[in-house]
Every structure is written in C-alpha cells, then in structure tokens.
Amino acid sequence: MSTQVERAHPLEVIAADRIHWNLSPAALYEEAVRGQEAMIAAEGPLACLTGQHTGRSPNDKFVVREPSCDADIAWGPINRPMDAAQFELLQADLLASMAARQDVYVLDCYAGADPAFRLPIRVVNELAWHNLFARHLFIRNLSPSVTADPSAFTVIDSPSFKADPKRHGTNSETVIALNFAKRLVLIGGSSYAGEMKKSIFRH
Numbered sequence: 001m002s003t004q005v006e007r008a009h010p011l012e013v014i015a016a017d018r019i020h021w022n023l024s025p026a027a028l029y030e031e032a033v034r035g036q037e038a039m040i041a042a043e044g045p046l047a048c049l050t051g052q053h054t055g056r057s058p059n060d061k062f063v064v065r066e067p068s069c070d071a072d073i074a075w076g077p078i079n080r081p082m083d084a085a086q087f088e089l090l091q092a093d094l095l096a097s098m099a100a101r102q103d104v105y106v107l108d109c110y111a112g113a114d115p116a117f118r119l120p121i122r123v124v125n126e127l128a129w130h131n132l133f134a135r136h137l138f139i140r141n142l143s144p145s146v147t148a149d150p151s152a153f154t155v156i157d158s159p160s161f162k163a164d165p166k167r168h169g170t171n172s173e174t175v176i177a178l179n180f181a182k183r184l185v186l187i188g189g190s191s192y193a194g195e196m197k198k199s200i201f202r203h
Helices: 003-007 025-034 084-099 128-137 194-201
Strands: 019-021 038-040 046-048 061-064 080-082 104-111 119-125 153-158 175-179 184-188
Touching: 025 038, 025 046, 025 128, 046 128, 080 084, 084 153, 084 175, 084 184, 104 128, 119 128, 119 194, 128 194, 153 194, 175 194, 184 194
Parallel strands: 019 104, 061 080, 061 175, 119 153, 153 184
Antiparallel strands: 038 046, 104 119, 175 184
16 A cells, blocks of 8 residues: 555545534434435334344454554454555555445544543444444544544444455455554444444454
C-alpha cells in the first residue's frame, strides 16, 4: 500500500456528502427500509437477513502481529496472526470498496459506561441496519472529539467486501482483522452484525 493511503484517515476516501453521521434510531430504521436492507415485521421490528453467517466466524478472525501486542497474545488457532503488510493491502482494498458505496453510516460511541474505563469507538458501516445495531449496542458519544482520544478504535464493517485469501492471507472471503497499533478493526464478507460487538469486547 502506498504511503499516502497508509496516512489517510479511513473516511478520507469516501465522499463527504455520502457519509451519514450519528443518525437517530428512527432515521436508521427508515434508511434500512428505503435501501431494501430489511423488512418491517408484524408490530414494527426490522427483519434482516445475515446470509450464510448466522453467527460469528471464528476461523476468519486475525490479529496483526506487531511489537505493541506480540508478547501479550497467546498466538495459535484461536488468535491467528496476520502480517502487517497483508493488513495494509486489506485496508486499502476494503476502503476502496467502501468508497464506491452510495451511502456510508458513521456512529461515534463508547464501549463501557464507566468514564474511567470506557473505550471510545467510531463505527463505519455500509449498511444502515448494522449502524442501528451498533447504535443500540454501544453508548452514544455526544462529544465530537472521539477520534482525538488516542485510545479510540475505529471499526469498518463492509459485508459486501470479499477478501482474497492469496492476497490478504485470510482463510476465506470473510475476514475480521484487528490491528492494535492502528487501533483499527476491518470486517468484510459477513452480514452478521455481532462481529462488531465481538471485535471490540474481545480485548
């Protein structure tokens, strides 16, 4: 990946007029229906399809092996390592895919209620209903400075993106890759919204 792409913030490759920031649950509900991502079931709840993934995909989870975390992780079949160079390729390709999307949904939030321990997060989704899931799962952050916090994580979730095992070092077209040095999670190839939860709560 080029130095220019590596330095760029994940949202810089997406046209600003197509980014929907911190929408309310009602607005996300409407966006999901309008975009035919979900159907309205009896009494009003959204009914969404997750495709082949009806739960987590443990064989497709990776952690980038780099100095900040190398000694603290029990590497093996559960904590699979990913090469940093492969993560850079994955990030560039996933962001290029997101840049082609008509709409992108962003949520600034926290994991954890205690101010002393909570983790600030920015969640970036290609699906409105995934952003709505995150809106209910995490605590809404009303401060505009979430990404200024050095502890903040960014989660980029793109179900339509398909990883290339030969190019990205994955096991399949599905990937959940965590980079502690970049404080960045990349999720691709799975419409199971719970991967966002597990990618944050696992650490």
